Every structure is written in structure tokens, then in C-alpha cells.
Amino acid sequence: MRTPDIAVTGLGMITPGGAGAAETWETVCAGRPVARRLPGLRGLPVDFGCPVEGVDLDAAVGGRKTWRMHRFVKLALIAARQAVADAGLDPERWDACRVGVVIGVGVGGVSVLTDNALRLHTEGPEAVSPLLVPMMIPNAAAGEVAIALQARGPSLAPATACASGATAIAVARDLLVSGQCDVVVAGGAESVLEPLVMSGFAKMGALSRRCDNPAGASRPFAADRDGFVIAEGAGVLVLERAADAAARGRHPRALLAGVGATTDALHPTAPDPQGRYAQAAVEGALRDAGWSPYDVGHVNAHGTSTPLNDAMEAAVISRVFPHWPPVTSAKGVLGHSLAAAGAIEAALTVLTLEEGIVPPVGNLDAPAAEFDLNCVTKQARSEDVERAVSHSFGFGGHNVVLAFQRGA
Template identity: 60%
Template sequence: MTGPTIAVTGLGMITPVGNDTGSTWQGVCAGASPARRVPELAGCQIDFACTVGGIDLDTAIGGRTAFRMGRYVKFALLAAREAVADAGLDPATWDGTRVAVVVGTSSGGSASLTEQTMALEQRGPEATSPSGILLTIPNMPAAEIAIKMRATGPSMAPCTACSSGVTALSVARDLLATGQCDIAVAGATESIVFPVAMTGFARSGAGALAGPGDDPARLCRPFAADRAGLVMGEGAAIMVLERDGDARARGAVPRAILAGAGATTDAHHPTSPHPSGAVAQRAVEAALLNAGWEASDVDHVNAHGTSTPLNDATEAALISRAYPHRPPVTAPKGVLGHCMGAAGAIEAGLTVLTLQHGVVPPIANLEAPAAEFDINCVTKQPLHRRIDRAVSHSFGFGGHNAVVALQRA
């Protein structure tokens, strides 16, 4: 890789298994999904999801501004606060002109848009919120973080569907490498557990369907022979990125190095991956080339692993071709569900923690991968092993493929 080395100096998360990074890591390593039936989804064909709980978001945000924030914005702001504190930085004292904010999302405030539409139709204009626009537009996570943290450098909101989080990290890395900022607050957020979205996934055939006796927590099983579709999740993950030399000069100890990134587009179908997986594999190869690695250098793969029949088959074939030495593979969606636009950022954050702790979390609900998949899945218990180099895959509707290569600091 040419250019400066980019360090991950801070990490913040809020997910269905924890309201911060530590509790999220513990939950993912425990390998049990919190998926449950959601009262607000009663009557929907898919009435279950992995949701964030155990926190009053408005109280956690504090002040008088929470009313103008959608749930997805609150997630992002809380994760950003944790990440910045974890990096040992203080927005009250940093030079905000040199701070960038890059926060992706897939659906933005579509839940709030639906609520406002229903209020308008049922009760008229006076029933809608004066903040209705702010509750819905997808740049608000980046905007609110910039406002709260006095960050007046570049800010943007990438949307590449389920790969939005990795796209955001890639863009932030480029901003640092080209000298457009000194600190980047980057990641993604999502919250679309509401009836219209869940009905859409049911109608599309992508969502797992539960019968009366099914346990929702057992339904997401990436790479299993009987995988039956994704389970919805929600949450956010934010990283603080800095040039490694700058971070160490101020006494920071990086969590990991963001060594490389690669992206391609299938240009094949709005929802289905290209069955060959060849274009997605080029994203992997681009990330490795950008990092200056050979495929054999990769010690671990954090897979996209949606638990859908076609996506898992395509990715498993890609993994077996791209990494013939069979590094250990995990797929966090078995625990967290599919957090859509936030998934890539969350999974990249978990990859950072794997590098730090030498632990690969197990894939929930998986006894063994399907017989036709020649991949080394971690199952049942965490794998304790030193991991020096790892990759995290993210693939999204529209054929967006994004991969990051992360290295032990």
C-alpha cells in the first residue's frame, strides 16, 4: 500500500446484543441470537427481529434535541460518542476544521417517513411533525454527529445498501490519505424494524418466515444446509480513523490498522448476486492488493453471511476460491441479524476486536456448513487464535461489493 498507514483509534457500537462495544463483543462471542417477536410487528408475516433494547435513547442522547432525531440517528450519535471517547479525543478541544464525518445508511428514516405518512392520511397536516424531514433524510446521522462534535471538515452519507458501512470506512480512509482531514469519524447506522419494511422482505422472499412453533432466535443460520432467509437487525458502529503517525504522536494506541479496501459492482441484478461471484471476488482481490497482501496472508474472514440460499452459496464459493488455505470464517448475522446499512460497519468493528483479542466468534445456529461448502466455519465455541490479518466482506442490493482488510496494530 502506498500512502500513510491508517489506524483505527476508537470504536463505538450499539447492537441487539449490547449498547456499547464491550457488551456487543461479549454477546457475539456467546453465539446466541436475541431475535424475538416484536409487538409492533403483530399481524405481519414476519413479526420477529433482533432489536436494540435496554436503553432509553432519548435519555441517553440528553438535552433538548432528541425530538428531531430518528432512531437510526440516535444509534449513530451514541456510537460516535463512544468511539471518540475510546480514541481519547475531546471535541471541545480538537480542531474541528480537520475532522471529517462519514456515516452511511441504507434506508435512512424510512420508518419515520411511514409514520409521518400515516399521520397525514389519518389525522391531517397538523398531526405531522415539524421535524418530519429531519426524521427521514439519510444524511442526518452524519449531520447530527458533526453538529454535536463541532466537526466542520468534510461530511457525507454514503448509501450502497448493505455495504454502506464498509463504503463509509473506505471513503474516510481516502480523506485521511489525501490530507483532507486529520481525524475521521466513520461508520454506519440502520433501523428499519417496522411493518412496511418487514412486509417487503417477506414479499421479496429474502426474509426468514417463522411458523407458530418456531423459535425466532434459531432462524438465522448462515452457511447451513437448511438456511432459510435473513432475520432483520438494527444498530450502528462508528470508528475513529487517524493516520497512524499522528495517532502515536499524541500517545494513542491503535486498536487495528485499516490496511486496504476494495469495491466492485456486479451490474447483474437489483437483488441477486452474480452467481459466479467473480465480480465480488475482484473486490476481495482489490482490497488485498491495496493492503499489499497475498491471499495466503489472510488469517480470518468475517463473512457477509446473510443466511439466504443464493447469497451464502455464492459467498462460500468465493471464499473457497479466494482463500484456498481455508482461514477460519465467522458470520455475525447469526447473532445480530442483518443490520442492513449498518452491517458492514458492525462486522468491520467485530473484525477489529478479533484482531485485538485473538478470538473468532462462532456462527450462531450452525452445527456445520452445508456439505457443498468447502469453508472453515467457526461453530459452537469461539476460536482462540492469534489473528494478524483479516478481511471483512459486505455485499449489498444493487450489486455493491465492498471489502476491507484489517491488520493487527
Template identity: 70%
Template structure:
């Protein structure tokens, strides 16, 4: 793919639905407070992990308005609400844009599992006539990308990458490629996931991936802590409007950040465990740095994947320490948000953009200090004020997927 040297990819809008808050101010305040959103969930009662991080501050049907939501699963509603907010934040009006030049890329992990579970129960109890004729379009993983395109009149490429917990970041990297190749002027991109169901929670618990701190849910998600024991399930959505810088300039739009580079690799190691040597993750970082044109020592901040699992955090800490001996400050939003799976890479990309804008790095929730053998500088207890010009956002997923996004302050290099 040939890059167009005359333009860059800029972020012009953010839209959020998260456990910490659904408007930008509340979300950012929640991250900076460093308090976990985890709490017990009645629907998970009796399970080894009966708590999660729900994103339930918004009535999604009310936010969508009309009767639009009746044909959608919860993850699709979240994605559409976030997309509308992002487009409004960008100052774009879909009725005025050239829809043929607007793409949608929405990462998803598994799609409409809750509606599928409910339909199986209905089938068992009352036979095939009880199954909704809308089950297929409600449960399919590409439903969110399709509904966003319909709602916004976006007739360019429509994609739904599924790279597990890296899906949201994969969507942003893919959107970056579409813009750089000149195939789109605007791409609405991000990720969404909502699977806080007994089946999914039991599956992750059986895998040994979830924290079992049932006595203190708010302390369960503790990225990089010596006593971490697994992640906490979360849900949510984040959508970013990515735009060619020349297109944004032509409409006098305010860039919020620059997506300067992206790196995507695969471990080819194990279905659920990362390569402990972090070779694939390292190549993803190096690819992102190379595309951005940065040296490693120019990275001011790392937004870590930081799941609070023993294997991921050990690999990632070793990776960061090995690549960045100048010890850029590290944060890990999953301490507050839980693991929102496919949405995580997009939500954390939004957090990275806000760090660049505010010059503030949120703390890692529930962390006093990482193990002494890891030479990384985790932000703890309080937000850290620091001018940040260049930052990386790491995302890693089951299947060995690694995606690293390189964001730059908007005032630094927009052409």
C-alpha cells in the same frame, strides 16, 4: 488518488449500539456466546416474519441527554450515541481538535422510514397540519451524518453513502480514502439503520428475503447452514474513529487496528441478487489485498457477510473457498445480530477489530456445519482461539455493491 506512503489508517476508537449489546464488553460476549438476539416483536405481529433483532438495551434519549433527541429519527439517535462513544474511546476531545480536519462519513440505507410512516398516517387521519415541520430533516438519509458533525464540531467532509447493506463498509472505505489523500486527520465513520416497521418487514417478506421460522425465531438466522431460508431483520449502529497514523502517534494514541486496504466494486448484474459467480466480489477482495500488500495465503480470518439467504451464502462460500485454499476460519455475526442492513458493515468491522485484539474468532450462531460441497472452515459451537494478524471483512448490498475491508493487527505494521 495518490496514497501517502508515510502514513497508514489506524482505528483508534469504537462505539456500538447493537442487538447483542451496546458496550464493547457486552457486544463481544454476545458474539462469542453465539446466541441469536432474535425475538418476537409486537409491532410486527401478524406479518409472515413477526420477529427481529432489536437494539433496545439503551434508552437513546437518556444517553443523548438534554433535549437533543427530539428532532431526530431513531437511526440518527443510534448513530450519534455510537459516535460519541467512539470518540471517547479514541481519547479525543472535540473541543480541542481542529474541526476543519475532521470528517464524518455515515452509511445509511433508507433513513427515517419509521417517522415517514407515522407522518403518512397523521396526514391521512388529520390533514397536512398534523405533519411535523421537522419531518424532512428527520427522514433524510444524511441526517445522521449531519447531526454527528454538528454535535462534534466536525467541519471537514460530511458524507452519507448509501450502498444498501454495504453502506457501513463503504463509509469506512471512503474515510480511508480521505485520510490517505491527506484531506483529513480524523474521520468518524460507520453506519446506522433502524427500520423494524411493518412496512419494511412486509417488503422484505414479499421479496422472499426473510426467514419464516416463526416457531423458533432464535434459530432463524443461520448463515451457511444447509437449511437456511432467509435473513432476520436487525437494527443498530457502529462508529469507528479512523485516524492518520502520524496524527495518532503525535497525541500518543493507542491504535486498535490498521485499516490496511479496501476494495469496492459493483456486480452490474441484478437489483437484489448477487452475481452467482461472485466476479465482482472477487475483484473487491483482490483490490483490498492489493492495497494492503497481502498475498491471499496471508489472510488469517474472514468475517463473512453471511446473511443466511440461499443466494448470498452460496456465492460467498464459493468465493472464499476459491480464493483461500488454505481455509482461514470464517465467522458470520448475522447469526447473532440479524441483518442490521446499512449498519452491518460497520458493526462487523468492529467485530473484526476485536478479533484481532483478542485473538478469538466468534462462532456462527445456529450452524453445525456448512454443506459438504463448500470447502470453508466455519467456526461453530465455541469461539476459536487463534492469533490473527490479518483479517478481511466482507459486505455486499442490493444493487450489486461489494466492499471488502482488510484489517491488520495494530502491532504489525503501524508506521
């Protein structure tokens, strides 16, 4: 039986680049890095990041239940509502048991955990909040989105570190292909710009130490890259079978043509240096889509600005795509939003297919001499892209690649 085409019919984003898809797209296309020093991180070895600003999250979520939600949940809910509205769907009218929610989260509400751990230590167990567990657990985002949208199909929270948002989209595709759901709201959310997590990432050497130049710190594929910059945010896509979308008169923003996923099974944090299994994920996505490498007109890279990841990914891209398709990474502008990154970058890939524009890599004049890459630098580039891939790689060796095609 033929696998049904899967349509992306809605996009939602709330990122350091803007409180919606259009604002984020404008910031990324302008190549304006948004990292800055944060008062809450003062005194730490790394005291900067990329926060979501300029929006009152409580007001945007609305209602009287925001008190029970951690920041990452609010971000997920805002992006999900944007995506559903963009898809032209009304939760009051859909078949709720046929609607799924898949929101990838890597960490969860760490600030709630640390605050309550201090209360326990200083004041005793009676001071611990009864909301500690429901606010802390990573699946709180999927649960609250499902509650808000009255989506009563499967509700899942994949945690594959920095690949979580992409994994969520891959799982959504499976729910649609298997017939379990007719609509899936899928993406990722993260908010961990707080001292404990920042200190942990800094201690392991993963973060850029350019405290004197936060805006210039994230520089994917540059020779002098020295680590990533942590961001927060959420990205959500609405996916449906293309035939179902057409039946309700909805034109797809793009088609999710293929998915590839592998695991390095090598090291908790470092990628396979040769990128063998990341390459297998890319090739799996191409095989699933029925494409040759030469069909791909653009690569939205994971591009973290770390020495090991960028070297591995550059080698994979040059081996798989010898025709030199234009490459970008949004992390030079938006920073690395961990579990949200794969979903945000999937949404940006969809916009590239729609708009015919590949955004530049922030803070990059030219890729390192050893990288054989066609990176878009300094300004956005007009490109008639019909097919593109989006890479996501996560601690634990998780590799997920999504293949998108322009909407028919």
C-alpha cells in the same frame, strides 16, 4: 509518495447484543442469538427481529434535542460518542475543520414517513409534521453526529444498501489519505424494525419465515438457511493516520491496510451467482494492502443466511483462500442490521485481531456440504490472527471488502 498507514483508534457499537463494544463482543463470542418476536410486528408474515434493548436512547443521547431525532440517528450518535471517547479524543480540543464524519445509512426514518403519510391521508396537509423531512432523510445521522461532535470537515452519508457501513469506512480512508481530514468518524446506522419495511422484505422472499423459532432463524452457511433476520444498530470507528495517532501517544487498535470495491452491475437484489465481482473486491483489497491470499488469517463474512448470498460468498472464499482460514458471520447472533452491518462487523474484526478470538457462527453446527469453508461453530476459537478481511455486499450489487491488520 507512500500511502500513509491508517489506524483505527476508537470503536463504538450499540447493537442487539449490547450497548457497547465490550457487551456486543461478549454476546457474539458466546454465540447467543438474540432474535425474538416483536409486538409491533404482530400479524405480519414475519413478526420477529433483533432490536436494541436495555438502554434508554434518549437518556444516552442526552440534552433537549432528542425529540428531533429518529431512532437510527440516536443509535449513530451513541456509537460515535463511544468511538471518540475510546480514541481518547476531545471534541473541545481538536481542529474541527479537519474532522470528518461519514455515516452510512440505507433507508432512513421510514416510520416518520409512514406516520406522516397516514396523517396526510386522514387529516390533511396541516397535520404533517414540519420535522418530517429532517427526521426522515438518511443523511440526518451524519449531520447530527457532526453537530454533536462539532466536526466541521466533510460530512457524508453513503448509501450502498447493506454495504453502507463498510463504504463509509472506505470513504474515511480516502479522506485521510488525500489529506482532507486528520480524523474521521465513520460507520453505519439503521433502524427499520417497523411493519412497512418488514412487509417489503418479506414479500420479496428475503427474510427467514421461522416465526416459531426466531432465535434459531438466522443460520449463515447452513444447509437449511431460508433468509435473513432484520436487526437494528450502529457501529462507528475512529480513523486517523497512524503517524498522527503515534504523535499523540495513541496506539492503534488495528490498521486499515486495504480496501476493495466493485459493483456486480447485474440485478437490483440478486448477487452475481459466480461471485466474480465480489471476488474482484476481495482481490482488490488484498492488492491494496500488498498481501497475498495466504497472508489472511480470518474472514469475517457477510454471511446473511440467504440461499443466494451464502452460496456466492462461500464460493468466493474457497477460491480466493484455499488455505482454509477460519470464517465467521455475526449475523447468526445479531441478525442483519443492513447499513450498520459492515461497520459493526469491521469493529468485530478489529476485536478478533486484538483478542485472538474468532467468534462462532450462531445457529450453525456445520456448513452446508457443498461449501468448502472452515466455519467456526458452536464456540469461539482461539486464533493468533494478524491479518483479516471483512466482507460487505449490498442490494444493487455493491461489494466492499476491508482488510485489517493487527496494530503495530
